Amino acid sequence: KAGVTQTPRYLIKTRGQQVTLSCSPISGHRSVSWYQQTPGQGLQFLFEYFSETQRNKGNFPGRFSGRQFSNSRSEMNVSTLELGDSALYLCASSLGTGNGYTFGSGTRLTVV
């Protein structure tokens, strides 16, 4: 079966712009989680969506938002980009029962 698909793989944006990242989960998975990964900070949890509802949220500013559609696909939006937002953004899908998270390969965002 197809894995978790994240698009685009690479993105370069200018400070102040906004960006939207997309994640298509494994078929049948209803939970999608987003993470920010930087060399110095490890995996930082952004938020989790389950059946179109945000179920958990990490400690990120309101510039980071997300949503999930009825087909479980999810998007993450970052507004007013800052240089510090440069990171690998990972999406993970699961059935939503607490185990079996499958990650995508991520979107590498560079803010210049």
Add this chain to the structure above:
Amino acid sequence: QQQVKQSPQSLIVQKGGISIINCAYENTAFDYFPWYQQFPGKGPALLIAIRPDVSEKKEGRFTISFNKSAKQFSLHIMDSQPGDSATYFCAASKGGSNYQLIWGAGTKLIIKP
């Protein structure tokens, strides 16, 4: 109380040796402890996981040892190979309606040929 502390931050092991990575937690409500393996340019992949009703779980060369009383769990990689060189993350979660994984900081493992 939600933290998972992982050590060491980096580890160099000779080929054929045993790699050991440790994690400690505080929240006794955690009931699921996975280990993930991440190669450069890829997302983390589930390697092996354990629940607190067993003290050890083995899958091939990978073993999780779990000490409930000490609130610690560790990953052992036997006969370590250069292909095992990756970053390893431990994590923990609890049941109920909130299944959020709490992550360790990661260990960069290098296996020297």
